[in-house]
């Protein structure tokens with residue numbers, strides 16, 4: 001039986017980045033995923049500023065740009081008839097927004113983890129955990145027709161919303177809110193775009209350029225309309241663009257949609273307990289929220305960084321793991337509560353008179369408009385931008 005310091009289950013934004021950071025910290029790491037890579041997944045792919053900042057810190061932002069992921073340097077936000085438009089604010093040398101295809105981003109992260117020394121096993125499905133005295137000590141997995149058991153001081157569940165690990169260790173759901181939206185998205189050829197968001201009551205359209213000179217266009221609808229929308233998703237998608245972003249719809253007349261339309265109504269909102277003896281959850285496994293604010297990738301990176309920092313060099317110290325995981329759980333709550341709240345608020349798809357007036361006022365003042373767009377790319381609550389005093 002092989003023995004590792006850390007086994008990470010799930011090798012996408014949460015898992016591959018966690019494996020990368022633990023491997024760079026000198027730990028012996030095994031990263032496993034049941035999928036074969038390169039592999040796509042159901043997700044649009046705009047990475048918010050905190051995520052880009054971490055990619056840069058990890059030395060991966062330039063590598064991402066070199067894959068042909070276009071830097072998007074202008075942003076517009078249109079709330080009904082009020083429009084804000086400007087350059088993407090420059091911060092820490094980052095002057096663009098990126099929205100890589102997931103089969104590019106996830107493979108890039110896995111390669112970086114492997115370069116840092118993590119072993120990567122694809123086509124490997126975790127089916128069980130081993131325990132000693134109530135503590136998780138490793139995982140059981142299926143690879144092809146065989147099975148294997150692997151020991152680890154820490155088992156990380158980065159296996160997404162339907163986390164097998166969370167089920168195996170009995171992680172409880174601490175908070176749950178009903179789904180608020182459903183979403184359909186597609187890729188367009190010949191539709192040059194900046195980073196654009198259009199919102200009216202009941203609809204939100206997000207637009208951003210991605211690999212292969214394609215433009216991603218996503219349409220959000222209320223969850224209550226899901227059954228109607230899915231009956232003819234193509235028609236509902238086109239109608240949502242036409243009625244929410246008429247200018248975009250006009251530009252799309254000379255463009256062509258490629259690939260199939262993808263969508264989901266499983267916009268679950270929950271927090272799970274993120275740690276226990278010998279195990280911890282990162283990414284969607286620990287907290288899943290409506291994808292409307294598009295912060296999941298960025299949040300996963302931040303959680304990976306938080307976990308690696310919380311554990312530090314203390315994984316072999318028998319008194320430390322519990323305290324380290326407690327630090328992670330506290331930081332996780334602090335980080336995710338505001339992101340969760342923002343996602344659920346946006347997912348109401350409600351444009352109130354008050355919001356409209358406020359946005360109109362911001363649009364009338366270039367300095368305020370710039371600050372607003374800065375908040376939009378960072379996707380933090382305004383309060384997080386105000387430096388703490390004292």
Ligand SMILES: Cc1cc2nc3c(=O)[nH]c(=O)nc-3n(C[C@H](O)[C@H](O)[C@H](O)COP(=O)(O)OP(=O)(O)OC[C@H]3O[C@@H](n4cnc5c(N)ncnc54)[C@H](O)[C@@H]3O)c2cc1C
Nearest residue numbers: 010014034043044045046126159160283284294295296297
């Ligand atoms: C429609 C939609 C649009 C989105 N748009 C954006 C966006 O624009 N920007 C953004 O930042 N985020 C977006 N997100 C959210 C984002 O995709 C996720 O939050 C983010 O990728 C975190 O993923 P993860 O790594 O935690 O889990 P996942 O991406 O779900 O990865 C989990 C991995 O675990 C593996 N796995 C599962 N079970 C097992 C097992 N038993 N054994 C081995 N492997 C296993 C799976 O194969 C998978 O590869 C969107 C999500 C959706 C659904």
